[in-house]
Amino acid sequence: MKDEPLPSGSMTTPHRSEGDSSHVAILMATYQGADYLAAQLDSIEAQSLERWTLWVSDDGSQDGTREILAHYRQRWGEQRLKCFDGPREGFARNFMSLLCNGGIRADYYAFADQDDIWLPGKLEDAIECLARRDAETPALYCSRTRLVNQQGIETGISASLRRPPGFANALVQNIASGNTMVFNHCARQFAARHGARQDIPLHDWWIYLVVTGCGGFVYFSDQPGLFYRQHAGNAIGMRLGPGxxxxxxxxxxxxxxxxxxxxxxxxxxxxxxxxxxxxxxxxxxxxxxxxxxxxxxxxxxxxxxxxxxxxxxxxxxxxxxxxxxx
Incomplete structure (x- = not known):
């Protein structure tokens, strides 16, 4: 399927008939992720919130990633897992290709890395928080993470915030890890409006900038929602400590x-x-x-x-x- 950028006109929420429940589009960028992908897919399948569809953009993996995705697609059904060919211009552009794909519509969106392990309540906790906000206001949920090594052994926890999130912070720092992010449709529309044509260095930093700059709401939870795997293949790792x-x-x-x-x-x-x-x-x-x-x-x-x-x-x-x- 070809990417279809969202229109730059009016901001509208997805149409839902009466009685429908909110749906989450999980956006995952993959590349050579076969070592850890199955564990991440299992953790998504185990989510307490069941109303989700996984959209995957693969950047030309040749290590078995595509075969794993095909297996889960057969197991879950074609309507639960949808795959695209990525732009092959790096992980940020790969995530942005999903964010700006007008064929993907939902009430909420969540970024997912290929090598983490989500805790069962990750999506439900985020949606409960975001649902308290007006759907016409951009809103972002993110959280701390539990750090694990290649073997899945816990090694620490990411830092909490010492100052409130805001645009003055976003201009010089990204505090919102993409793998924890869940955001509403309004935030997605603002972020995707010009994102397809721009040289965005980090997809998650872009969301943080847009939501705070456009008068949105950022909720940072001290309760970790996932195990963030640290290994040699990380596109971006977590650095902690006095040094x-x-x-x-x-x-x-x-x-x-x-x-x-x-x-x-x-x-x-x-x-x-x-x-x-x-x-x-x-x-x-x-x-x-x-x-x-x-x-x-x-x-x-x-x-x-x-x-x-x-x-x-x-x-x-x-x-x-x-x-x-x-």
Missing amino acids: TLPRRLCRLWRGGHYLQIERNLKALSLLQSDLTVDSRQRFEAYLSSRRRHGFRRLASLHASGVYRQTLTGQLAMLIAAVFNKT
């Missing part, structure tokens, strides 16, 4: 984070008409700070009000700003 500041500074110095933010800002420029007044002002102030240099840039960055969640993260950002690296 993270040197690693953050090193990454900032290499410029990778700077370039990601540049790509985000370019994509956001097309969404300015959808941003709230406060978000537009914040966006312009942060853009202005990036045009300055040295300590003047540091002062301007502080005035823009952007922030990271932890003291080490904030310190790393400010140090990097002096050298025009963030």
Whole structure:
């Protein structure tokens, strides 16, 4: 099936006849995931909320991933698991191809990685929270995760938030892991409106930016919803502990984070008409700070009000700003 971008016109919720229950579209991007995929599919099948369809975009796997998907599709039925050929341009573009596919319609959407293990109540907990919000307001649910190694042995838990989520945070940091994300149809429409044509560095960061920038609601749960598997093949891993500041500074110095933010800002420029007044002002102030240099840039960055969640993260950002690296 060919991707069909959502229309850029009015924002509407999916039509449901009276008596229908809310449905979740689970969006999974796969590539060479045969080692762990079956365990993840089993955990999705075991969800306490049963009203879901799994949509998979595979980026050309040759390790048995497609055969595993075919087996589960035969077991679940063709209406429960639907597969596409991915764009083969990296994991973020693969996820975005699903997000922007107009043929996928649901009340709620959840990203799923190929190698995690969902806890049975993950979807139900998220939907119960999101359902309290007006369907015409973009809303996002995300949570902490339990970290496990390649063998599935638990090694820790991801960090909690120390400051509230918001657009000022989203401009410089993504606190919402995509594998925990569940969001409503309104959030999906805003995120997909220009997403198909943009160079989005991280699909989950984009959702966090759009929801907060467009006046939406973000709920971050301290209750983990899944086991997040850490292994050598992770596209993005989780780094925790007191030794993270040197690693953050090193990454900032290499410029990778700077370039990601540049790509985000370019994509956001097309969404300015959808941003709230406060978000537009914040966006312009942060853009202005990036045009300055040295300590003047540091002062301007502080005035823009952007922030990271932890003291080490904030310190790393400010140090990097002096050298025009963030």
